[in-house]
Amino acid sequence: MSLSNKITNFANVTKLERHIEILLLKNDCVIVPGLGGFVAHHIKARYDEQDGMFLPPYRTLGFNAQLTMNDSLLVQSYVDAYDLSYPEALSQIEEEVAELYHTLENEGCVELNGLGKLYTNAERKLQFEPFESGILTPNYYGLSSFELPLLRLKRATDASAIADASANKHKVIYIDATNKKDKRISISVKAFRNSAAAAALLAATLLIAFPISNRKGLPEQQVKSGVLYNIFDSSDTSNASAQVRPVRTATVEAQRSLKKPEENPHYWTIVLASHVTEPNARAYVEYFQKRGFSETRVYEGVGSIKVLYGFYASQHEAYAKLKSMNTTPGFKKAWVLEIGQ
Structure with missing residues (x-):
């Protein structure tokens, strides 16, 4: 071509x-x-x-x-x-x-x-x-x-990290038993507030369902949750945790409070805490007695342990005392109970 x-x-x-x-x-x-x-x-x-x-x-x-x-x-x-x-x-x-x-x-x-x-x-x-x-x-x-490279997501599979996260969760009450002679009960206020919110809801439900005038007829049941009701006032947030001193032996006055007064078997009293274990109840009594409330005592009812305060001859007298103590930490959610009826 x-x-x-x-x-x-x-x-x-x-x-x-x-x-x-x-x-x-x-x-x-x-x-x-x-x-x-x-x-x-x-x-x-x-x-x-x-x-x-x-x-x-x-x-x-x-x-x-x-x-x-x-x-x-x-x-x-x-x-x-x-x-x-x-x-x-x-x-x-x-x-x-x-x-x-x-x-x-x-x-x-x-x-x-x-x-x-x-x-x-x-x-x-x-x-x-x-x-x-x-x-x-x-x-x-x-x-x-x-x-635009793809981003590879890393999945957390470290079992130790999960275990550490569980260990760091706040517990309401824990006991240090490493020293058998000197056992310590520690109470975390931060975790206690979460439990207190649930306890307050339960208490409000009971208040609506059972008026104060009929509360004396409530049956006693064995419930040992280990939670101390009303141990601190809701406004007390100054400390992150509270340490209760070592509980070695109950004081003579606390032991004496287990017995009902023989001279007045029928009386009215103020209930500060109910359905608690005996060690926690004694720690609760010691807490209040050191703050000047000497009439605080442990009371063993039928199937439950209560923390009581005072002896009153009439219901009117008990309510008057409760009203005067209403602003005192620990008394805000207390109620009146008749003993020995």
Whole structure:
């Protein structure tokens, strides 16, 4: 093939590929009569986990050699561009297609700028390989890929960390028994406030369900929760925890308070705490007696242990005393009880 013929063929191919590229800007299919159809495919934006990149949307190009029927789209483009008649434009396209086949026959491959490569395989069939960058698409102009690696979430599987978290939880009352001769009872006020809130709710429920005048008829039940009711006033938040001194032996006065007064077996009294264990009750009594409330004592009822204060001949006298002590820490939630009826 002479140099002039090669230049002519290149110019014709360039002319054809330019028309196809321009028509694909607004169309997804351009049929070249006698050659085949170029079909655009839309690819959505996607994430490549292997490379850790977001890839923008684009259009790629496919080729179907079976689409040879003229749809007049390409012919009309030639008519408008070169001021040709329809038959003249169709004839020119057929000549350019013939030259393209001639180049394929001699060189085996034709590159269409902006589109891809046409070539013949071992079976002499026409194949097309599109450019990886896709075809020109104004709607996707300026969109590019960018890196964004995945964040791997770490799951906490350290059993020791879980055990430490459990160990750090505040306990209401705990006993240090490492020294058998000197046992200590420790009370955490911070944790106690949480338990006190639940106890206050329970006390409010009982107050609504049972009036004070009928409370003396409540049955005694064995409930040893170990929680000291009303041990501190709700406004006392000066210390984070309270340490009760070592409980070695009950005082003579506390032992004497276990017995009912023989000279007055029937009396009225003020209940400071109820349904507590005996060690906690004695610690509670010691706490109040050191603050000047010498009439505080432990009382063993039927199935429960109470912490009582005072001996009163009448209900009226007991309520009057309770009213006068209402602002004293530990007496706000106390009530009057009849003993020995």
